[in-house]
Amino acid sequence: MDAEPHLERLTACLSRLPGIGKRSAARMAYRLMGDSRDLSRALIDTLQTALNEVRTCPQCGCLTGADQALCRFCVGTDRDSHLLCVVEDPGDIPAIEKTGGFRGRYHALMGHISPMQGTSPDDLRIGALLDRVRKEGIEEVVLALNTHVESDSTAIYLAERLKPLNVRVTRPAFGLPAASGIGYADPLTLSRAMAGRNEVIPVNRRRDD
């Protein structure tokens, strides 16, 4: 059998990772099967170990140790349990933690609403978010979503669902680049944006004012 079918399958897998286009994936596949076979073996080992040792926190969706019932953000007594930061992806959390200014807890949606990609609100962890706001005495939900059009629509949708629960809904304020991800913002910009949060007012409320 020729090598091509294997390389195509590997390319298809790699191109499913965020930020990896088809061409980059093909270059990786050729490199991994070519002169970087030691790296391939190290990747297999590391992936296998991480799969065994890391799991998703059932409460917030962040990643945590496989032997821990809940992650350190959910159980940490040094975290403000009244303040909840919603992110699209658990991978955005390290950037927010790096600012050092946020001491609340987190909730990962696992994406954003996208009619183009067929992602509906039911595909995201929105029901779990509403449950947490009802049960955990949360006073403010910070929507630290990305700055794409679909993320903006998701934020408005969430604000509409959250407002009846009598919770303050805010978004990081200024300075975040347009059409970008939270995880890509530099720490100083993100820290200022998190400190100067703006309230999100659903469209139907705006009309009433």
Ligand SMILES: [Zn+2]
């Ligand atoms: Zn957690």
